[in-house]
Amino acid sequence: xxxxxxxxxxxxxxxxxxxxxxxxxxxxxxxxxxxxxxxxxxxxxxxxxxxxxxxxxxxxxxxxxxxxxxxxxxxxxxxxxxxxxxxxxxxxxxxxxxxxxxxxxxxxxxxxxxxxxxxxxxxxxxxxxxxxxxxxxxxxxxxxxxxxxxxxxxxxxxxxxxxxxxxxxxxxxxxxxxxxxxxxxxxxxxxxxxxxxxxxxxxxxxxxxxxxxxxxxxxxxxxxxxxxxxxxxxxxxxxxxxxxxxxxxxxxxxxxxxxxxxxxxxxxxxxxxxxxxxxxxxxxxxxxxxxxxxxxxxxxxxxxxxxxxxxxxxxxxxxxxxxxxxxxxx
Numbered sequence: 001x002x003x004x005x006x007x008x009x010x011x012x013x014x015x016x017x018x019x020x021x022x023x024x025x026x027x028x029x030x031x032x033x034x035x036x037x038x039x040x041x042x043x044x045x046x047x048x049x050x051x052x053x054x055x056x057x058x059x060x061x062x063x064x065x066x067x068x069x070x071x072x073x074x075x076x077x078x079x080x081x082x083x084x085x086x087x088x089x090x091x092x093x094x095x096x097x098x099x100x101x102x103x104x105x106x107x108x109x110x111x112x113x114x115x116x117x118x119x120x121x122x123x124x125x126x127x128x129x130x131x132x133x134x135x136x137x138x139x140x141x142x143x144x145x146x147x148x149x150x151x152x153x154x155x156x157x158x159x160x161x162x163x164x165x166x167x168x169x170x171x172x173x174x175x176x177x178x179x180x181x182x183x184x185x186x187x188x189x190x191x192x193x194x195x196x197x198x199x200x201x202x203x204x205x206x207x208x209x210x211x212x213x214x215x216x217x218x219x220x221x222x223x224x225x226x227x228x229x230x231x232x233x234x235x236x237x238x239x240x241x242x243x244x245x246x247x248x249x250x251x252x253x254x255x256x257x258x259x260x261x262x263x264x265x266x267x268x269x270x271x272x273x274x275x276x277x278x279x280x281x282x283x284x285x286x287x288x289x290x291x292x293x294x295x296x297x298x299x300x301x302x303x304x305x306x307x308x309x310x311x312x313x314x315x316x317x318x319x320x321x322x323x324x325x326x327x328x329x330x
Contacts, residue, residue, distance in 0.1 A: 045317035047145040048310055049159045049324065051303070053243045059274065059300055063087045064281055068294075068301035072137070074130025083117065084124035085282060087297070090117060095129055135298075137305050140165050141313075143183070147212050148319065152327055154216035157224075158319065159246055164215060164253070166302035167295065173206055181205045184215035194218050215253075223249050226257040230264060236272045241321040244272045247296040251280075254295045259288040 054060055067087035071080055079098045081091035090113060101109065110125050119125075140162075147161035168185035175181050179188065182205030188198045194214040196204040204210040224240070227249045231238050238245045251260050262285040269276045281293050310316045 045145070045315055046141060046310060046313065047148045047317045047319060048306070049148065049162055050307060050318040050320060051159065051241075051243055054300065054304060057243065057274065059243065060304060062274070062278075062300075064297040065300035065304065068131075068298050069305060071128060071131040072135045072301060072305055073132060075132045076129045078130045080128045080130065081113070082126050082128060083119065084126045087126075090125075093127070098127060135166070135302060135305075137166060137302065137309060140306075141309070143208065146208070150209060150212040151216045154213060154220060155328055156216040156220040157240065157246070157324055157328065159241075159324070160219050160249070160253075161212065161216070162306065163246070163250060163299050163303060166306060167298050182211035182214075183208050184211045186211060186214050186218070190214070190218060194221075219249065219253060223252045223257075227252050230257070230261060231272070234264065234269055236269060236276075238272055241325065242272065244274070244276060247277065247299060248272075250296055250299055251292065255288050255292045259285060259292065262286060263288045 059065065064087045067080070067082055067089055070089060074080065077095050079093040079095050080089055081093060082089050098106075113119070113125055114121065114123065143165060144162055147165055148158040151158040151161040164184050168180075168183070173182065176185055180186060181188075181203065182191075184205075186194070186196070186205050188203075188205075191198050191205050191211075191214050194217040196210050196214045198205060205214070227245065228238070230252075231245070231248070240246075248260070263280060263283050266283050266285060267276070267279045269279065277296060281297065284290075284293070
């Protein structure tokens with residue numbers, strides 16, 4: 001990474017009022033030794049993986065991630081009315097207004113919407129409350145650099161570090177309904193298999209470093225190899241840095257290889273990319289339902305929201321796919 005170029009860029013932003021960073025904090029960096037220079041730059045930079053293929057390949061134009069980006073901007077007092085099969089937003093209601101309706105009134109309202117938008121009776125309409133209170137991306141930002149470094153130390157693509165942090169338990173520690181816990185939402189048995197101590201008196205999943213280490217090992221030892229074999233089974237050409245491949249790995253991390261394999265058997269894909277995910281988001285299997293379909297949609301939405309917010313902060317040391325490949329090969 002060209003730290004001197006980044007330092008110059010940050011200095012220019014600061015001079016132009018782009019970031020609230022005193023120039024005095026950057027002046028000593030210019031005269032520092034190479035090692036000290038890099039250390040000081042890391043101290044003022046947020047290291048984040050940036051994948052431009054989200055925009056170049058058109059993922060950002062899909063209804064599903066667009067819907068979730070909208071949901072992240074509204075609180076639980078707002079209901080977003082959307083067509084289930086493609087997450088197209090067709091209206092907004094206040095939560096109080098929706099809850100005041102009787103069951104009969106809700107059904108009548110849904111029927112009116114189906115007629116208005118030319119939908120079949122089998123087409124579901126979702127009434128989704130805003131998720132701003134849950135996806136608190138700002139609380140994840142301070143942890144990004146540390147998570148990226150832990151994943152790199154474990155030989156794991158750091159893209160997954162930020163994607164998982166943004167989706168799972170962002171900015172907080174909590175148990176899922178299935179018993180997963182910690183910043184990276186690991187099940188107890190899986191955490192133990194990855195070297196963490198989880199018993200009646202100690203649960204290392206609550207320690208950020210340990211949770212990140214366990215997630216990195218799980219991905220590197222199980223999720224990524226099994227996703228590769230799954231792709232090879234259907235003759236899908238892939239690169240480990242392909243966005244669609246990473247998203248498929250995320251589904252394996254969340255739902256398990258068995259559940260993802262069953263859905264892939266239904267789809268029988270001929271190629272990866274957006275086409276595969278448009279089918280996957282419409283296909284359900286045993287233990288691969290709506291929550292599982294949402295997982296990669298929310299990942300895409302969260303990553304785009306993160307990129308927007310980091311751009312506003314101004315102090316970002318981006319890591320691209322070429323640098324990831326280089327660092328993991330060392």
